[in-house]
Amino acid sequence: MSDASPARRPRVLSGAQPTADSYHLGNYFGAFRQWAAMQDEFEAFYFIPDLHAITVDYDPALLRERTYIAAAQMLAAGVDPERSIVFVQSHVPEHAQLAWVFNCLTGFGEASRMTQFKDKSATGGADKASVGLLTYPMLMAADILIYQADKVPVGEDQRQHVELTRNLAQRFNHRFGETFTVPEAHIVKATAKIYDLQDPTRKMSGSNPSHAGVIDMIDTPKTVTKKVRSAVTDSGSEISYDPQNKPGIANLLTIHAALTGQEIDDIVAEYEGKQYGHLKVALGELLADFVGDFGRRTEELLADRAELDRIFAAGAARAREIAVPTLERVYERSGFVAPLG
Numbered sequence: 001m002s003d004a005s006p007a008r009r010p011r012v013l014s015g016a017q018p019t020a021d022s023y024h025l026g027n028y029f030g031a032f033r034q035w036a037a038m039q040d041e042f043e044a045f046y047f048i049p050d051l052h053a054i055t056v057d058y059d060p061a062l063l064r065e066r067t068y069i070a071a072a073q074m075l076a077a078g079v080d081p082e083r084s085i086v087f088v089q090s091h092v093p094e095h096a097q098l099a100w101v102f103n104c105l106t107g108f109g110e111a112s113r114m115t116q117f118k119d120k121s122a123t124g125g126a127d128k129a130s131v132g133l134l135t136y137p138m139l140m141a142a143d144i145l146i147y148q149a150d151k152v153p154v155g156e157d158q159r160q161h162v163e164l165t166r167n168l169a170q171r172f173n174h175r176f177g178e179t180f181t182v183p184e185a186h187i188v189k190a191t192a193k194i195y196d197l198q199d200p201t202r203k204m205s206g207s208n209p210s211h212a213g214v215i216d217m218i219d220t221p222k223t224v225t226k227k228v229r230s231a232v233t234d235s236g237s238e239i240s241y242d243p244q245n246k247p248g249i250a251n252l253l254t255i256h257a258a259l260t261g262q263e264i265d266d267i268v269a270e271y272e273g274k275q276y277g278h279l280k281v282a283l284g285e286l287l288a289d290f291v292g293d294f295g296r297r298t299e300e301l302l303a304d305r306a307e308l309d310r311i312f313a314a315g316a317a318r319a320r321e322i323a324v325p326t327l328e329r330v331y332e333r334s335g336f337v338a339p340l341g
């Protein structure tokens with residue numbers, strides 16, 4: 001079927017960096033849950049952006065290990081390699097090749113103004129930040145545009161990168177002729193930003209200074225229960241959903257609702273007259289079960305690395321069937337002489 005065929009299913013694409021020993025609950029609710037839900041309606045591309053992972057300090061042996069953990073956790077979250085194209089970014093070299101073209105279409109100031117770059121480069125100072133950190137969003141644009149993706153399910157923190165991707169698609173199309181589909185971010189409002197349990201004004205993130213407020217998908221049920229029990233809550237004792245004045249309780253209610261599928265209002269009604277502690281105990285138990293099951297599935301998948309390697313190989317082969325012709329078209333439109341053969 002040709003790429004331009006109107007009969008093709010719309011495409012969804014997303015990735016999550018293998019930069020920690022485990023994904024956390026924010027990744028799960030902000031991203032993976034949507035990935036799993038979208039894989040039938042869409043032709044799905046889900047990948048592990050290992051090239052992005054080397055834009056900050058890293059250890060090669062750990063990166064390799066974390067790539068397998070990332071794959072096992074994606075599958076444990078419901079991504080099915082029979083229904084989705086699952087692959088590792090570095091196995092499809094066309095991403096980096098297309099990124100170069102986008103680097104040359106992006107202003108230096110435009111790239112320097114990206115929020116994630118500003119935050120990450122502020123941590124160690126401009127001299128410590130790699131050029132890769134600056135060009136990170138153009139690689140992300142290449143990840144998305146090389147497959148002509150229609151939807152990109154992400155959390156709120158990636159909205160700006162998807163916006164830049166849209167701009168680059170339009171810029172290229174305008175300058176060199178219609179080439180790229182202009183994608184849309186798919187951000188589920190209710191779970192677009194899960195907050196740290198210890199500091200509910202900060203997003204849950206593996207790079208937060210303490211892990212006490214981050215629920216890792218690899219945590220034991222006991223650790224999870226403890227983390228929820230010691231979650232920072234707000235003054236007062238009445239359970240109500242008020243993100244402005246009660247961000248701690250609002251975050252716990254958000255997680256509870258996401259986990260059970262209940263409406264927040266119904267949960268609030270259920271807890272009328274009860275204390276914060278009651279909500280924490282109930283949520284702690286729910287989460288402990290959830291993470292416990294997730295951990296068991298991850299372990300099983302991780303025990304068979306040969307199978308994960310086969311999934312990666314099959315995924316990269318399918319991905320390249322689309323990535324190679326897109327890159328050829330881009331090179332041709334960019335004015336590069338086609339090599340013989």
Ligand code: TYM
Nearest residue numbers: 014015016017026027030031049154155192193194203204
């Ligand atoms: P990454 O690896 O930081 O995060 C993976 C996904 O998890 C979401 N997320 C959250 N959602 C809700 N609450 C939170 N606290 C939270 N923390 C993280 C992120 O928004 C993301 O959806 N640049 C991307 C990886 C990437 C990518 C791509 C994504 C590379 N190429 C192409 C989409 C398409 C990133 O660093 O996500």
